[in-house]
Amino acid sequence: MFSLLEITRKLLKGDFTGLLGIVKTNKEIHPAEVAKMLSGVPYKTSLKGFRMLPTESQLKVFPYLDILLQIKIIRVITKDRASFILNKLSSDDRMTFYTAVKGLERSHFLDLLEPKNRDAVLDLLGYPENTVARLINTEFATITTEKTIAQAIEHLRRNHKDNETANVIYVVDQEGKLIDDVPIRKLVLNEPDKKVADLLDGFCVTLHMRDTKEDAVVKFKEYDRVVLPVTNEENILMGVLTVDDVLDVAEQKDTRDIQKFGGVEGLDYPYVKTSFFSLVKKRATWLIILFVGEMLTATAMGYFDAEIAKAVVLALFVPLIISSGGNSGSQAATLIIRAMSLKELTLKDWWFVMRREILSGLTLGFILGVIGFVRITLWQELHFFDYGQHWFLLAVTIFFSLIGIVMWGTLSGSMIPILLKRVNLDPAASSAPLVATLVDVTGLVIYFTIAAFILKGTLL
Amino acid sequence: MFSLLEITRKLLKGDFTGLLGIVKTNKEIHPAEVAKMLSGVPYKTSLKGFRMLPTESQLKVFPYLDILLQIKIIRVITKDRASFILNKLSSDDRMTFYTAVKGLERSHFLDLLEPKNRDAVLDLLGYPENTVARLINTEFATITTEKTIAQAIEHLRRNHKDNETANVIYVVDQEGKLIDDVPIRKLVLNEPDKKVADLLDGFCVTLHMRDTKEDAVVKFKEYDRVVLPVTNEENILMGVLTVDDVLDVAEQKDTRDIQKFGGVEGLDYPYVKTSFFSLVKKRATWLIILFVGEMLTATAMGYFDAEIAKAVVLALFVPLIISSGGNSGSQAATLIIRAMSLKELTLKDWWFVMRREILSGLTLGFILGVIGFVRITLWQELHFFDYGQHWFLLAVTIFFSLIGIVMWGTLSGSMIPILLKRVNLDPAASSAPLVATLVDVTGLVIYFTIAAFILKGTLL
Numbered sequence: 001m002f003s004l005l006e007i008t009r010k011l012l013k014g015d016f017t018g019l020l021g022i023v024k025t026n027k028e029i030h031p032a033e034v035a036k037m038l039s040g041v042p043y044k045t046s047l048k049g050f051r052m053l054p055t056e057s058q059l060k061v062f063p064y065l066d067i068l069l070q071i072k073i074i075r076v077i078t079k080d081r082a083s084f085i086l087n088k089l090s091s092d093d094r095m096t097f098y099t100a101v102k103g104l105e106r107s108h109f110l111d112l113l114e115p116k117n118r119d120a121v122l123d124l125l126g127y128p129e130n131t132v133a134r135l136i137n138t139e140f141a142t143i144t145t146e147k148t149i150a151q152a153i154e155h156l157r158r159n160h161k162d163n164e165t166a167n168v169i170y171v172v173d174q175e176g177k178l179i180d181d182v183p184i185r186k187l188v189l190n191e192p193d194k195k196v197a198d199l200l201d202g203f204c205v206t207l208h209m210r211d212t213k214e215d216a217v218v219k220f221k222e223y224d225r226v227v228l229p230v231t232n233e234e235n236i237l238m239g240v241l242t243v244d245d246v247l248d249v250a251e252q253k254d255t256r257d258i259q260k261f262g263g264v265e266g267l268d269y270p271y272v273k274t275s276f277f278s279l280v281k282k283r284a285t286w287l288i289i290l291f292v293g294e295m296l297t298a299t300a301m302g303y304f305d306a307e308i309a310k311a312v313v314l315a316l317f318v319p320l321i322i323s324s325g326g327n328s329g330s331q332a333a334t335l336i337i338r339a340m341s342l343k344e345l346t347l348k349d350w351w352f353v354m355r356r357e358i359l360s361g362l363t364l365g366f367i368l369g370v371i372g373f374v375r376i377t378l379w380q381e382l383h384f385f386d387y388g389q390h391w392f393l394l395a396v397t398i399f400f401s402l403i404g405i406v407m408w409g410t411l412s413g414s415m416i417p418i419l420l421k422r423v424n425l426d427p428a429a430s431s432a433p434l435v436a437t438l439v440d441v442t443g444l445v446i447y448f449t450i451a452a453f454i455l456k457g458t459l460l
Numbered sequence: 461m462f463s464l465l466e467i468t469r470k471l472l473k474g475d476f477t478g479l480l481g482i483v484k485t486n487k488e489i490h491p492a493e494v495a496k497m498l499s500g501v502p503y504k505t506s507l508k509g510f511r512m513l514p515t516e517s518q519l520k521v522f523p524y525l526d527i528l529l530q531i532k533i534i535r536v537i538t539k540d541r542a543s544f545i546l547n548k549l550s551s552d553d554r555m556t557f558y559t560a561v562k563g564l565e566r567s568h569f570l571d572l573l574e575p576k577n578r579d580a581v582l583d584l585l586g587y588p589e590n591t592v593a594r595l596i597n598t599e600f601a602t603i604t605t606e607k608t609i610a611q612a613i614e615h616l617r618r619n620h621k622d623n624e625t626a627n628v629i630y631v632v633d634q635e636g637k638l639i640d641d642v643p644i645r646k647l648v649l650n651e652p653d654k655k656v657a658d659l660l661d662g663f664c665v666t667l668h669m670r671d672t673k674e675d676a677v678v679k680f681k682e683y684d685r686v687v688l689p690v691t692n693e694e695n696i697l698m699g700v701l702t703v704d705d706v707l708d709v710a711e712q713k714d715t716r717d718i719q720k721f722g723g724v725e726g727l728d729y730p731y732v733k734t735s736f737f738s739l740v741k742k743r744a745t746w747l748i749i750l751f752v753g754e755m756l757t758a759t760a761m762g763y764f765d766a767e768i769a770k771a772v773v774l775a776l777f778v779p780l781i782i783s784s785g786g787n788s789g790s791q792a793a794t795l796i797i798r799a800m801s802l803k804e805l806t807l808k809d810w811w812f813v814m815r816r817e818i819l820s821g822l823t824l825g826f827i828l829g830v831i832g833f834v835r836i837t838l839w840q841e842l843h844f845f846d847y848g849q850h851w852f853l854l855a856v857t858i859f860f861s862l863i864g865i866v867m868w869g870t871l872s873g874s875m876i877p878i879l880l881k882r883v884n885l886d887p888a889a890s891s892a893p894l895v896a897t898l899v900d901v902t903g904l905v906i907y908f909t910i911a912a913f914i915l916k917g918t919l920l
Contacts, residue, residue, distance in 0.1 A: 029663065030663045030665065032684075036682070063684075064682075064684075153648050156645075157648065157650075157651075160649065162649050166645045166649065167643060167644070184627070184644050184648055185616075185627050186622060187648055188613050188617065188644055188648065189616060189617055189620065189622050189626065190617075191617075203489065203490045205490065220707060221707055221708065222492050223490060223492045224492075224523075224704045225704065226687070226702060226703055226704055227686070242686060243686055243703050243707065244680060244681065244684050244686055244703060247677070247681055247703065247707065247710070248681065250707070250710060250711060251802070254710075254711075254718070255798055255802070257718070258714070258717070258718055258721065258794060258797075259794055259795065259798065261718065261721070261722070261794070262790050262791055262793065262795070262892060263787055263790055263791050263794070264794055264795060267795070270804040271795050271798075271804055271805065272799065272804050272812075276816065276819065276820070279795075279816075279820060280823050280824060283788070283791050283824060284823075284824055284827055287787055287791065287828065287866075288827065288828070288831065290783075290784075291780075291784055291787075291828050291831060291832075292831070294780050294783050294784070295780060295835060297780050297783070298777055298779070299845075301778075302776055302845055305772055305773070305776065308776075312765055312768050312769045312772070315768055315772075315775040315778070316758050316761040316762055316768075317758055318761075318775070318778055319754065319757035319761065319778060319779070319782055319900050320751075320754050320755060320757050322779055323750075323754045323757070323896065323897065323900060324750075324751055324754070326783075326786075326893070326896065327746075327747055327750050327751075327896075327897075328743070328747060330722050330723055330891075331722055331743050331746070331747065333722065334719055334721070334723070335719065335722070335724060335727070335731050335739075336731070338715055338718050338731070339730065339731035339732065342711070342715070344731055352732075356739075360736070360739060360740055360743065363740050363744075364740065364743060364747055367747075367748065368747065368748070368751050371748065371751060371752070372751075375755060375758075385759075385762055432721075432722060432790055432892040432893070433787040433790050433791075436786065436896070437783065437787075440779050444779065
């Protein structure tokens with residue numbers, strides 16, 4: 001038995017014997033484990049470690065490495081070795097690699113491919129980055145309907161490699177148009193003299209080359225499938241897509257949604273691998289936009305500076321009041337953005353959402369209003385703080401302001417994502433900070449207007 | 461050809477002929493399509509529609525219905541029919557159903573099962589709700605090593621139903637302990653007289669009954685697998701798990717994370733299916749906690765009311781200052797929470813994160829500080845607003861306050877999730893509103909302290 005931790009420790013000390021030992025002598029290690037060890041050490045060490053692996057192991061481990069490490073490796077190893085590895089990759093792993101490298105470096109690396117592979121990669125790179133075409137595996141097994149099961153099995157044995165795409169066999173006509181997919185288990189579970197035609201179930205769920213990755217996730221879930229065929233406009237079978245390749249897609253999409261909602265431009269790489277400069281840049285953009293927007297609060301408060309001077313006590317509650325609007329807006333935005341992202345809500349539901357959120361906002365505002373009212377009354381009566389002779393009117397002001405602002409916050413938070421979607425922008429861009437900023441400015445106006453109305457002739 | 465939209469429209473009018481027509485005459489419809497139509501109409505209509513389906517279709521469509529609809533159906537159909545359906549479900553779909561019903565209703569529905577199925581469900585219900593055990597399919601194909609491929613195929617043909625778990629055959633010893641898994645394709649791609657023992661690759665990735673669903677997602681991704689065997693403590697094979705069942709898990713986990721981050725208790729059901737009362741309750745809890753916390757801002761400002769009375773102009777910038785802290789905190793919290801959720805960051809990285817975030821905070825604070833300084837100078841010089849004779853000192857106060865508060869916000873936002881994790885709480889609970897609230901209170905203290913220092917003897 002070997003210990004991954006032990007080997008990683010050795011690696012960190014520059015000792016590669018442990019790594020080479022298990023790779024050479026122990027066949028019971030999964031390439032993913034080796035990849036994990038190489039990812040757990042500094043780049044220089046992992047590069048050195050990878051170069052020391054026997055060729056066979058390099059080929060197996062490479063696809064499991066993270067894409068940044070893959071690129072660094074291809075940059076530093078010899079041209080011949082790089083060409084060998086890139087040509088031997090499965091077609092989907094190869095596409096992942098070429099999708100990640102850009103510009104001049106991409107064409108440089110394309111020169112390393114055999115003509116057949118290069119043409120295939122170039123074809124698929126012609127599809128937009130977010131499409132299924134970029135993820136498909138183009139090695140798949142096909143058969144025609146008139147064959148018997150015995151013939152099909154013989155055909156497979158002669159023509160197909162043992163890889164994960166060989167779990168399903170695709171039934172096509174003479175032109176390569178897809179008719180149906182048949183799991184290999186059906187070849188085994190049925191009598192050998194049956195025809196392939198007898199195994200068809202009549203419906204075939206397919207993806208299209210231009211479907212987005214998100215469409216694919218939805219389809220996998222809807223039909224409880226783990227692999228789906230991908231066709232072009234003429235229904236010609238172009239490749240297959242396995243669900244593990246979109247497992248990351250759903251996660252990456254959620255990551256972008258979450259980061260946007262937190263008011264950060266989506267990161268291209270994991271936090272730990274993003275450079276300090278790019279991290280600050282991604283944050284500064286939104287922070288500056290929000291800051292400039294929030295400057296309107298200073299302007300708004302400037303309009304009311306006479307009121308504040310007369311009743312300083314009003315200023316004390318400004319943060320409490322506006323943050324309540326921001327918080328309730330952030331709650332509403334979260335719920336709506338996520339529901340839209342999961343396609344539980346669509347644009348046409350806006351009226352349902354609006355009625356519901358106005359009612360929620362009123363209820364929540366009333367609850368906070370009561371708490372606010374009680375707080376002022378208690379502090380006054382228990383002599384914690386003196387809000388002056390008109391404390392009761394102040395408490396009433398706070399009560400009504402909270403109802404108004406929480407309702408306004410809830411309504412803005414729920415409607416902004418819907419409006420953004422309506423004009424074809426990403427609803428997730430209506431981040432918590434954005435909603436809070438918008439609500440802050442209007443919240444101040446609501447607060448001081450209600451105050452002016454209630455306190456006129458007394459405090460103001 | 462039929463149109464789903466057309467049939468749904470008919471359904472909405474109470475006309476079930478379209479639905480029954482396609483189910484009876486057209487075998488080219490996937491049960492998932494029927495389920496989708498039934499989910500798109502009001503409950504009453506979908507219940508009625510389901511009851512009118514032929515038994516065969518009911519069995520096929522049921523697993524694709526959403527769980528709430530499944531429960532409603534079982535409640536209203538006859539006991540015999542309910543018992544028939546529940547017993548015919550695949551074991552994983554049955555577990556999903558029983559996991560969703562609680563309390564008395566669960567035991568009531570358990571009585572509908574045959575003893576063998578009931579015992580199996582009760583066994584698995586003994587495992588915690590978040591474990592793999594709750595998702596496994598207990599129907600799987602096993603074989604022993606000494607058999608030939610031809611024998612294995614014969615064995616499968618006799619003993620196993622044609623369902624998705626039959627894509628992989630599990631090699632076990634006499635006691636049922638798992639040795640390896642062999643994809644069925646290997647039986648087809650190899651010569652029939654080879655032994656099963658010759659097909660083993662020496663490593664077998666397994667899940668354990670008590671692994672969490674999140675563990676399973678990680679393993680599926682790490683090893684690029686779509687189905688994994690699940691064993692108990694004695695390495696006895698208990699069931700298999702397919703990746704489509706955890707596709708939802710990753711999504712649900714992300715949904716909970718996102719909702720928590722937005723300051724809402726995670727919803728149990730989709731937004732549109734959550735009742736108004738439960739929606740308000742889930743939001744009110746956090747909103748009240750945050751409101752009570754935010755009351756400290758009124759207290760903090762109370763301490764400085766003499767300063768505000770002397771320099772009303774200070775109050776004008778309160779919302780701008782504190783929201784900048786909240787926004788930068790929300791950004792930092794988002795990045796750290798997501799990185800921890802994806803296991804890119806662990807607790808031991810706190811020092812790396814802290815150094816990085818202090819530096820980011822200083823940089824971002826400096827940028828905003830400069831903008832704030834320029835804003836005041838411009839407004840003053842262009843006579844947009846008169847900040848009084850000491851406007852320059854005010855601008856300096858704003859400059860330094862922004863640096864201090866943005867740094868403080870960034871630091872809090874990044875450290876609170878790590879601290880929560882340290883005390884075994886969910887980092888996602890450090891929501892944008894929570895971070896903003898904490899930063900608001902301390903931000904005010906920072907602002908007025910810097911103001912007191914710089915403006916002493918002039919404005920104050």
